[in-house]
Amino acid sequence: TVPASARPRRPRKMAAAGRAWRAVSLLPPWWLRALRSASGSTAGAGGGSRLLLGAAFALGGSAGLYLAARHRLREHSAVELPAGSLQLTLYQYKTCPFCSKVRAFLDYHSLPYEIVEVNPIMRKEIKFSSYRKVPILLANAGSPLQLNDSSVIISAIKTYLISKRNSLEEIVSFYPPMKTVTEHGKEVFEYGNKYWLMLDEKETKRVYPVKEVRVEEMKWRKWADDWLVHLISPNVYRTPREALASFDYIVREGKFGTMEGLFAKYVGAVAMFFVSKRLKKRHQLRDDVREDLYEAVNEWVRAVGKHRLFMGGNQPNLADLAVYGVLRVMEGLEAFDDMMAHTKVLPWYQRMEEVIRKAAV
Numbered sequence: 001t002v003p004a005s006a007r008p009r010r011p012r013k014m015a016a017a018g019r020a021w022r023a024v025s026l027l028p029p030w031w032l033r034a035l036r037s038a039s040g041s042t043a044g045a046g047g048g049s050r051l052l053l054g055a056a057f058a059l060g061g062s063a064g065l066y067l068a069a070r071h072r073l074r075e076h077s078a079v080e081l082p083a084g085s086l087q088l089t090l091y092q093y094k095t096c097p098f099c100s101k102v103r104a105f106l107d108y109h110s111l112p113y114e115i116v117e118v119n120p121i122m123r124k125e126i127k128f129s130s131y132r133k134v135p136i137l138l139a140n141a142g143s144p145l146q147l148n149d150s151s152v153i154i155s156a157i158k159t160y161l162i163s164k165r166n167s168l169e170e171i172v173s174f175y176p177p178m179k180t181v182t183e184h185g186k187e188v189f190e191y192g193n194k195y196w197l198m199l200d201e202k203e204t205k206r207v208y209p210v211k212e213v214r215v216e217e218m219k220w221r222k223w224a225d226d227w228l229v230h231l232i233s234p235n236v237y238r239t240p241r242e243a244l245a246s247f248d249y250i251v252r253e254g255k256f257g258t259m260e261g262l263f264a265k266y267v268g269a270v271a272m273f274f275v276s277k278r279l280k281k282r283h284q285l286r287d288d289v290r291e292d293l294y295e296a297v298n299e300w301v302r303a304v305g306k307h308r309l310f311m312g313g314n315q316p317n318l319a320d321l322a323v324y325g326v327l328r329v330m331e332g333l334e335a336f337d338d339m340m341a342h343t344k345v346l347p348w349y350q351r352m353e354e355v356i357r358k359a360a361v
Contacts, residue, residue, distance in 0.1 A: 086111065086139060086160075086168075087112075087139070087140045088106065088111060088112070088113035088114070088137060088138065088139055088140075089113065089114040089115075089116060089137070089138040089140070090102060090103065090106070090113050090114070090115050090116070090135055090136075090137055091116045091118050091125060091126050091134055091135060091136040091137075091138070092115060092116070092117065092118060092134050092135050093117070093118060093134055094117060095329045096134060096135070096329070097229045097232055097325065097326040097329050098134070098135055098150040098225075098229070099134055099135040099150070100325040100326065100328055100329050101150045101151075101154065101224070101321065101322050101325030101326060102135045102137065102150050102153050102154060102325070103325065104321045104322075104324055104325035104328075104356060105153075105154045105157070105158075105318070105321050105325070106157075107356050107359060107360050108316060108321055108355065108356050108359050109157075109158075109161065109359070110359050110360065111157070113137075118134055129146065129148075131146075131148045131189070133148070133149075135150050135153060136148055137153045137157075139157075139168055145168060145169055145172065147172060148177070148189075148191075149175075149189075149191050149194060150225075151191070151194040151195060151221060151225060151322075152172075152175045152191045152194045154318060154321075154322075155175065155193075155194055155195065155196060155197055155198075155318075156168065156171050156172050156174075156175060158197055158318065159171050159174075159197045159198045159199065162197065162199060162203055162207060163198070163199055163200070163203050165200070166198075171198055174193060174196075174198045175191045175192060175193050175194055176191070176192050176193075177189045177190070177191055178190050178191070178192060195218040195221050195222055196218070213317075216303075216311065216319070217311070217312070217317050217318055217319045219319075220300070220303060220311065220319035220322070220323065221318055221319050221322050224319070224322040224323050224326050225322075227296060228296055228300075228323065228326050228327075229326050230279070230283045231283075231285070231289065231292055231293045231296055232326065232329060232330060232335075233272075233275070233276060233279055234276045234279045234280045234283070234285055234289040234292075235289050235290060235293050235330070235335040236276075236330060236333055236335050237269075237272040237273055237275065237276035238276060238289055238290065238335065239273070240269065240270070240273050242333070242334050242335070243269040243270070243272050243273040243276070244265070244266070244269040245333070245334060246269070246272070246333060247265045247266075247268045247269040247272070248265055276289075290335070290338055290342070293335070293338075293339055294339065294342050294343050297327070297339055297343040297345045298343050298344060298345075300323055300345070301343065301344045301345050301348060304320075304348055309348075309351055310348070310351065310352070315355070316352060316355060320352060321352075324349070324352040324356075327339070327345075327349065
């Protein structure tokens with residue numbers, strides 16, 4: 001009999017209030033910085049109206065359920081994790097497409113994990129980390145190891161599950177962070193090899209019987225990160241009505257007072273409607289961004305084809321999990337319903353839901 005203290009922990013169910021971040025977690029980083037500035041500007045005396053405005057922009061930051069980090073962690077510093085003792089903690093925004101990808105991967109592989117919902121405005125929950133984005137995955141087997149970037153997390157953990165030759169720390173070292181500077185002068189980190197599984201020749205042949213299978217999986221994982229994910233926010237906030245519907249959901253799920261709720265709903269909806277226009281221009285989308293969404297989703301369906309249940313064949317591969325993770329963040333919104341009605345993705349999507357549901361049982 002395994003002692004209760006040694007049993008793997010099941011994913012923690014999030015409170016309804018935690019779901020109130022559906023729209024704010026889709027905000028681009030530059031907008032979140034603006035929100036933090038707006039929130040910080042309310043701290044002075046005599047800031048009653050400004051405090052209300054800050055609360056509206058912050059979308060009820062105090063309404064969510066957040067768990068504080070209890071200790072500092074050194075990034076990429078851990079001992080080998082013995083088989084069966086992989087303890088995982090995911091720091092996330094629940095409806096962030098990149099975080100959703102990681103959850104889909106962990107759930108499909110029946111890996112227990114704890115969830116820490118990060119406040120997207122102040123991000124106090126990840127103050128231990130010099131890497132300031134989510135998802136962050138902590139792996140612990142006596143000593144902590146921090147994994148950053150959704151695709152690195154997925155590739156590293158998948159490699160670890162397949163190959164026991166190397167410790168997880170050694171595997172993560174195969175995905176080195178590289179600092180680059182964008183055209184706007186901003187320093188960002190990119191990770192080398194992040195779509196590769198670090199396997200030996202025998203393991204590679206077992207997982208990828210032919211070279212084309214591996215190439216295809218990597219191509220569509222990258223497509224999900226570089227293109228599909230950028231279609232989400234412009235579609236969620238496409239029209240004033242859709243933006244208002246998204247924020248109505250936030251207010252209903254959050255615990256706002258009457259005035260705070262009204263302010264968050266209407267001011268937030270107006271703000272994100274205009275943000276969506278900026279994103280549309282940045283990514284060179286069509287006037288009706290739904291057309292880009294439909295085209296992208298149907299492109300994926302064609303790639304899967306009529307003779308496979310999934311791109312991975314009879315079971316999902318990492319590309320299936322990535323695309324599913326990105327698309328499901330729109331569930332419950334008009335954009336999701338339109339996508340289902342105007343594309344051929346529904347059968348594949350339902351198969352993904354079913355296979356992940358069975359894995360989580």
